[in-house]
Amino acid sequence: MTQILGFIILLPIMYATEGAKLPFFFDKLKTDSSLQFNLVMSGLAFFIYNELATYTLKVTGAVTASVANTAKRVIVMVYMAAVTGKELTDEQKMGSGIAITGVLLYALIDDLLKSKKKTKAA
């Protein structure tokens, strides 16, 4: 109940803060089917992927989750490059490769070195 109450209380605040552009947004929302579709779908996809990520985390543990998360970034980037038709520059490819390798190492290094210190994977 508190959540729903909070939601009702906050709606006016949202109206107040989103400012002058809000009517424009709603006009567009009413008429633009691409906006409707993409907005609803992005919200749903956001909710569901977070939930599914949590299910997998529950079964596999933090380290697997962060490795999977790292792999996910690669896949998402390749996919988005394909969808938007935007090529990654060579520098971006190499740089993200290096960065992602770094993240992977960060997640795994303590286990690899059999350190007994247990740290929370980010």
Next chain:
Amino acid sequence: MAFKGAPDSVALILFFVFWYAGNMKYNEYNTAALNAVGGKTSGLTMTVATMQLGVCAVYAMIMWAIKLNPAKLFGLQAPAKQSMPNVTQADLIKSMKLAFCAAGAHAATVFALGGDPLFGQIVKAAEPVLAAIVGTVFYNKAPTFYKVCCLPIIVGGVAFASLKKGGDGSYSLKFDVTALVFGMLANAFAAFKGGENSKLMADKGIAERYGGVGNQVSVTQVTIHVVYKQCFHSTHVMLMCSSFYCLYSLL
């Protein structure tokens, strides 16, 4: 026990697949939604970010209303039961910081991806750097020495991705500033979110009230997380998003 569906191992693989797929689709729909309102200069990025959470809120309320959570269908399993979390007002107040961080991370991510959907992701990959800094400074949880050694690799990678080779073969910095600034902001929020989350989960009372109504057999940290997400990716995130937006517009 009622009909459950696919074995857990199969379900797990499917959860992984749909997690990735969902994330990919999210990025795609998000970019399309942002483009539909006029792109990064439209002044409506925050509205889109907030409204996405609005969709989440409606979805969560529908689940509470029908008392079913269909997400397990993605693993070919029967939908789990879903009741409203039995949290107290004090729990909610304690959770505000977390909700604020979650909302901030989401909003900043949308801004970053709106700036450049690809470079935004690269910047977001640097999250452990912020997590390490925030953990050390604010939560007294320093990463191990070896982990610290990995951080320059991450920073170096992101820095390299920001370079562009000119026609004369010399390198110059060229990147989307919005994606970098908001990506790092998102990382900072996410880092604080991690810290607040573990702080909150250490509180047994809250854990039980969030998790006790969850659909899993054991009250694991993650069950709590599931219920938690449902609360916070819904109404309270909207709440915090609004406050974040207040701050943002003041700045």
